[in-house]
Amino acid sequence: MNYAAFKEDVISYSKKIGIDKIGFASTDVFQELKQRLILHEQSNYQSGFEEPDIEKRTHPELLLPQARSIISIAIAYPSRMENAPRSTREERRGIFCRASWGRDYHDVLRSKLSQLEEYIKETYPAALTKSMVDTGELSDRAVAERAGIGWSAKNCAIITPEYGSYVYLGEMITNIPFEPDIPLEDQCGTCNKCVDACPTGALVQGGQLNSQRCIAFLTQTKGFLPDEFRKPLGNRLYGCDTCQTVCPKNKGKDFHFHPELEPDPELAKPKLKPLLTMSNREFKEKFGHVSGSWRGKKPIQRNAILALAHFKDESALQDLQHLVKEDPRPVIRGTAAWAIGKIGGSGSMQFLLQAKEREQDPQAAEEIQKGIELLQKD
Structure with missing residues (x-):
């Protein structure tokens, strides 16, 4: 050769x-x-x-x-x-x-x-x-x-x-x-x-x-x-x-x-x-x-939530509230709650206070508290 x-x-x-x-x-x-x-x-x-x-x-x-x-x-x-x-x-x-x-x-x-x-x-x-x-x-x-x-x-x-x-x-x-x-x-x-x-x-x-x-x-x-x-x-x-x-x-x-x-x-x-409400099948x-x-979709959805907080997009508040109430994943619930605190908007404080009372996951609860503190600063 x-x-x-x-x-x-x-x-x-x-x-x-x-x-x-x-x-x-x-x-x-x-x-x-x-x-x-x-x-x-x-x-x-x-x-x-x-x-x-x-x-x-x-x-x-x-x-x-x-x-x-x-x-x-x-x-x-x-x-x-x-x-x-x-x-x-x-x-x-x-x-x-x-x-x-x-x-x-x-x-x-x-x-x-x-x-x-x-x-x-x-x-x-x-x-x-x-x-x-x-x-x-x-x-x-x-x-x-x-x-x-x-x-x-x-x-x-x-x-x-x-x-x-x-x-x-x-x-x-x-x-x-x-x-x-x-x-x-x-x-x-x-x-x-x-x-x-x-x-x-x-x-x-x-x-x-x-x-x-x-x-x-x-x-x-x-x-x-x-x-x-x-x-x-x-x-x-x-x-x-x-x-x-x-x-x-x-x-x-x-x-x-x-x-x-x-x-x-x-x-x-x-x-x-x-991206926030996309199913696994839709994502794939x-x-x-x-x-x-x-x-998978979880990191992308988490990052999408943080991006909406970055933009302070008030039009996303309803979607974010839905995630805090309904999503089974603590990372998504908690990140969405933090994003709500970052964005602000009328009714957000009351919503997060109620969410904190319901939340069972300690890390998600900590994120909700961070969201509340962000609102208090404003």
């Missing part, structure tokens, strides 16, 4: 199936990442969504014993939305981050990797492969950095020269000894805009993220959102793009290569009030194909 020629064939095929960038990396232990993950764990910066075994995250051969190289792929996604609907006083809207605008990227990249695997195995039947996207053991960013896809930036994203950081990443471990590509030099320089702009100070320093403070992570949690993060949340329903939108390397980067990644404006910027039918739906 002429591996150099085969590598060129794989690159050529990848372009035919819509992979925007491809790179090749060695399977050496990710030593620098390993030390960073140990520090990350000691500092309690992890989100809890990661693979907990640091050895598996940094030793490719534990995932594929015959591993000889890793193929990294990147697919560009849009940064701008055509015909984006406006949020009005009558119909306030929330926002999903750009990474959740189109069809779930996990499905899109897995399909591309599956096609690539088939091509490799047809050409080289002895090939062994293991592919992953985002939820796998390896760090997509560490692999992409080593494979020359882009550099690991201060905002903890991979920035490509061609597409900025608006790329999805995936990788394939294989037993084929492809020649590794050369990593790119870090081009962030002295720029610190992403660190300075982070709404919650989650970027502890360039390249290190405290996930517990990151809005992108917080929007996916299912419990009560801690008080200090409610104002910075704004009208975000899922994810956060601030550290990407302020990056100078992303200026003018907007690519519409893949129809399946194009946003439906009514889903990417949905009306908030209809409407949002089930986007990555932002993976945690």
